[in-house]
Amino acid sequence: MNMPYWSNEQGGEPLFWVKNRPVYLTGLLIIIHCCTFIIGVLAAAFDFSPWFVELSFNTRSVLLHTKVWQLLTYPWVHTPSLAFALDMLVLYWFGHDVEHALGRAKYLLLYFSLIFLPAVLSLSITAINPTLTGIMNGSDLIHFSLFIAFSCLFPSSELFLGIQSKWVAIIFLALFSLIDIASKSWMHLFWFWCSVAIAAYSIYGRRVFHFLSPLKTKIVARKIQKPKDQVSSPLYKKKTDEDETIDAILDKIAKKGMGSLTKSERAALERARIALLKKDQKK
Known part of the structure; x- marks a missing residue:
């Protein structure tokens, strides 16, 4: 962890x-x-x-x-x-x-x-x-x-x-x-x-x-699961942009350390961490 x-x-x-x-x-x-x-x-x-x-x-x-x-x-x-x-x-x-x-x-x-x-x-x-x-x-x-x-x-x-x-x-x-x-x-x-x-x-x-x-629990999960064809391309594009932002933040941390991050960058990093936890929870 x-x-x-x-x-x-x-x-x-x-x-x-x-x-x-x-x-x-x-x-x-x-x-x-x-x-x-x-x-x-x-x-x-x-x-x-x-x-x-x-x-x-x-x-x-x-x-x-x-x-x-x-x-x-x-x-x-x-x-x-x-x-x-x-x-x-x-x-x-x-x-x-x-x-x-x-x-x-x-x-x-x-x-x-x-x-x-x-x-x-x-x-x-x-x-x-x-x-x-x-x-x-x-x-x-x-x-x-x-x-x-x-x-x-x-x-x-x-x-x-x-x-x-x-x-x-x-x-x-x-x-x-x-x-x-x-x-x-x-x-x-x-x-x-x-x-x-x-x-x-x-x-x-x-x-x-x-x-x-x-x-x-399985029945509820099936009801809330969306078909793949309902996932629109703009959402996928937004996710890609977010991934690129996180990659840039991680690269900045590697070069300059955590203290170099701005408040917005730290907030984006935290949102990504919570999203990963929620993704693991659904497995």
Whole structure:
């Protein structure tokens, strides 16, 4: 999977620019997570452990001591670990595509739904059965769920070693579930599948059951497929012009680098990248 370079005018204006590079909502989230990670490192260095305890999510603390702020603070509590880098890479690689597809408002709603809803549902489990408690911090499940949302949007896009994203998602879903079952981490397993369900619903919505029927999917595909004789020559000419434009942009990148591109050239490059993803999705 190629690392995306983001400049998409169709997805809305960037929040701000850094040296001619647009920063979208996903980029801002990465910056915030990195800042809170540094705070966590300093807290660990100065042995300020109460910071982790008070901001991490604990079902008993919320229910018995009404520490409701933990419902929103736990994703920003990062323990010093190399896993944090992988977490940010997942957000960078897949979050931008989901943000582009959903739009900034729906993407932000999805992100905070992944923070808030699984936590609230886990409280109901603990209230019913006090022996089932959970402690959570970090954003790994949130960003993995964004990968699930990406896989729902572009199931045929190729990731590692040419494997399609839908198969990568299924493999990781099975692995993480088996790990939780083996360790008897029932609350984490519940939280994990709640997050996955929220991500899938954000893409499919009430249409989720339509994707369970391959026959129905094939029928819909046949209805929307246009005969070849309906494709007019002007459209073909337009596509050729677009291809020539992309070739010129790629040649410019090879000679002068990404920083030499104008806003319109970056937008054209981004449109071509999204078109390729959608083409892979239809295969």
